[in-house]
Amino acid sequence: MTLNRRDTIGLLASASIAPMVAPIAQAQTSTQAGTGTVGSASPKPPTEFTKAANKRMLDMLPFNDRTDFEDAQRGFIANVPGNVLKDAQGKVALDLAKLQVPADAPAPDTMNPSLWRISQLNSFAGLFKVVDRLYQVRNLDIANFTIVEGETGLIVIDPTISTIAAKAALDLYFAHRPRKPVTAVIYTHSHLDHFGGVAAVTTAEDVAAGRTKIIAPTGFLEEAVSENVYAGNAMLRRVMYMAGAPLGRGTGAAQTLGTGLGTESTDTPPTLIPPTDLITETGQKMTIDGLEFEFLMAPGSEAPAEMHFYAPALKALCTAENACHTLHNFYTLRGAKTRDSAKWVKYLNQTLEMWGGQAEVLYAPHHWPMWGNAAIRQHIENYRDAFKFIHDRSLHLANAGYTLPEIGELVQYPPELERNWATRGYYGTVSHDARAVYNFYLGYFSENPAELAPLPPVQAAPRYVELMGGADAIVAAAQKAYDTGDYRWAAQLLQHVVYAQPDHQAARYLQADAFEQLGYQAEAATWRNIYFVGAQELRQGLPKVTPDLAASPDLVRHLPLEMAFDSLAIQVDSEKAAGKTITINFEVDDTDKAYALVLRNRVLNYSGKPAASPDLTITGSNAAIVAALLGGKPEEVMANGTLKAEGRTAALGELVGVTAVPEFWFPIVTRPAWKA
Known part of the structure; x- marks a missing residue:
């Protein structure tokens, strides 16, 4: 059953990003009205200001610490043949080589060195042995494909978003390990990139016959198919920005390497097989194919239905998506309900209390594992403390009268957390997470009467333009700001002109130039994507093609x-x-x-x-x-x-x-x- 856009209602966007939207062909640049020749119709190289900003990042962070590079390659066995994923007809569905970054190559001037570093780490793809009986296939998709060897078969954890990637992962495992049936599938949480490939590892018939268990946190099914239902059209449109869907894939100036969580996915409809067994409470234990698991419920953290678990026999801990190698989102920029960061901190504390003294390996459905109890404890403690700092500092400032945009500027990591790689802002950022805390507790309104019923931007913009002496005067002022490296102010000034006179070519091109420099400097992959897609639309206009938005029958x-x-x-x-x-x-x-x-x-x-x-x-x-x-x-x-x-x-x-x-x-x- 192929359904139109009204059925997508976020079903494709219900993952933490929208992996299923392929790069989109853009319209040709149209002839636009407007005065002046300021700005560029095509991408511009980084300025000296941008190069200097990226150089400061190199000087600030501990790039000589190569521990993560050692961990990300540890236990490597093999990659998929040809470094490509193919569909059932043998056609290349995803060229992984385009997404890989040489591990020893310096960052180009067109990318923040810290973002380049996480992209290098996300380039290590293939089958890895984590510990005896625990394997991962990483970076064939947005999420990892994890396999635990039970007594009679395999326990698959989070079978990725794509059946093509899931099949390739299982085939790669079978090429190097004994072929056994899948006896259980565990969904860590309710986002699409953690269950969409399930039909490649088992069947509804095997599940119905009891040959395969499907295990998930309580509330999983409802949340998996319903998140983002009501604002789905807007959310999927916004995903085009956050995920960089219209951008080319690769290391080029205006290209994207994903969102900092992992690689992108193939464009295939997701599948879903409902759970047969639910985890309902913290402390619950379950023996799965001869292996005991202990569970911790974490609803309302990174996902509405989420859980952590520990396998004592393997001394292996999985924290789902709640302690990976990037600062995560309290509010995801594609649009969603603001997450409760206080709960997130609570669950990490509970994790430390339950298993912090026992775990010898920490693995997750994104990024690479960690080994050694001391390193694991430090990682979770630092992750918890980063979240707690943003939460507490944001409310401290809110209680002192600072407002949402001010808090986004004022909350910055202290030195003790600033150099911690795992909480750098590749996916979430301190800035928009801090604003999310304010919004979670206080909403958008500052209580200033001038902001109670402001004119909408499209009505206010012409008045600003007139007040500031006309569009050309604003563009001239923005050009001066651009020429001094003040790209944020240039972009903000030009917004008034672009809103008031959307066909003003000089304003569009110069705002695109400003966005582009901000994108070159962005540490967050999501911010980089948003800046570049915005610049592309200013220069080229809206796409003239209809994206394939067919939803999955399994979800519908x-x-x-x-x-x-x-x-x-x-x-x-x-x-x-x-x-x-x-x-x-x-x-x-x-x-x-x-x-x-x-x-x-x-x-x-x-x-x-x-x-x-x-x-x-x-x-x-x-x-x-x-x-x-x-x-x-x-x-x-x-x-x-x-x-x-x-x-x-x-x-x-x-x-x-x-x-x-x-x-x-x-x-x-x-x-x-x-x-x-």
């Missing part, structure tokens, strides 16, 4: 009907719904639930109690009803026999007809046309 069939109702309600166009009243009952035969869905007063509500006199009653499976509501072609679903209808069948089409699917390629660096 598990979308709870209540969430489908909510998603449809968000899509109601209030003008189309004027004067309409429609009531439809739904009887769900695979859940034995019944609902009434009512359109009235231009809003859509549902109830768990059927209406007495509906226009239509529909009976069928959850998946079929979701397809009828969100698939864009309700008449076809009604006609294919998967649903039974009693009453005025046209009512379903009328209901779906009052919805509107938003345009995917809405502008970001410019603004949509203002609607009063």
Whole structure:
């Protein structure tokens, strides 16, 4: 079942990044109005200011410490043949060589040396032995593919986002280790890059027959299919920026090497097999294929459903995505609910209390492992302390009256944490994490009355332009800022012109130049991507192609009907719904639930109690009803026999007809046309 954009509703974006969006062909640069010739229509090299900023990073951080390089290569066995991933037809689906960075090469002027370093470490790809009975296939995908050898078969932990990568990982393992069946799969948490490849390692039939267990934290299934449902169109559009989707892959000036977590993924629909066994409480133990595991629940940390676990026989600890080799996001820049960093700190403390004195190896679904109890304890303690510092310092400043943007500037690591590689800001950053803490506790409003009802930017921008002497005067001032290396101010000034006069070519090009220099300097891969994609759109305009946004049938069939109702309600166009009243009952035969869905007063509500006199009653499976509501072609679903209808069948089409699917390629660096 191929579904249109309304079905994506974040299903592709539910991972920590959106790995499934291939690089997008861009439109040709259009002829644009505007005065002046300031700025460049094509990428510019780093300026002396940018080179100096990156040189300061080299001087500040301990680049002579090569421990991580030793750990990232430890236990290497082999890489995939040809350094490529191929699909079922033998076609190259991912060229890993484009994503690899020579381990001994100095950073180019076009990349922050610290970001270059993590990219080097993420280049070590292939099969690795971690300890006896524990293996990882790393950097064939965004997430690692981990294998624990049980008594009779294999326990796979987080089978990546892609079936192509998962199959390649398992094939690589079997090329060097005995071929055994997969007896269990463990999902560490509910993000897409940690379960999407499951169909390559087991089947629904083997799971149903009891030959394979699927183990996950409680709440996994609901969170896996529902995260980002309601703001999915906006979120996936924003993912194009954060993940650098339109950028070329590689080490070039305007290219991306991912988001700091690992490599990118192949463009294949994710799969999902629901859990058979749930972990419900901290301290729970489970014997899986003869090997005992102990669990710690960590909901509401990096994911809504997440857990840590320890295998005493291996002295091996997995902290899921809660203590890897980058500062993580309290707020992810693609857009999502702000995460509770205080809970995150609590779970890391519990991890130390439960297993900190025992673990001899620490592994995770991103990056490389660590060995030795002292090193593991120090790593988790430093990670915890970095999170605690950002949390506490942000609230300390908030309580002193500082506001969200000020806190993002003022919170900076102390020297004790600044040189810790594992909490450098490759994915999250201190700046946007600190702002997230403020937002989590206090929201966006500073209490200043001037900010209570400000003019929207698209209305305010022309007034700023007029006040500052016109667009050309602002561009001239921005050029002076650019020429002195003040790229942040240049970009901020030019935003007024680009918002007020989106066809002003000189302003667009100069803002693109400023973004580009900021991208060259960015330590965070996510910030680099956002700057470069913004620059690309300013120079070339929006893409003129439609991205492939087909969602996975495995995910859609598990979308709870209540969430489908909510998603449809968000899509109601209030003008189309004027004067309409429609009531439809739904009887769900695979859940034995019944609902009434009512359109009235231009809003859509549902109830768990059927209406007495509906226009239509529909009976069928959850998946079929979701397809009828969100698939864009309700008449076809009604006609294919998967649903039974009693009453005025046209009512379903009328209901779906009052919805509107938003345009995917809405502008970001410019603004949509203002609607009063």
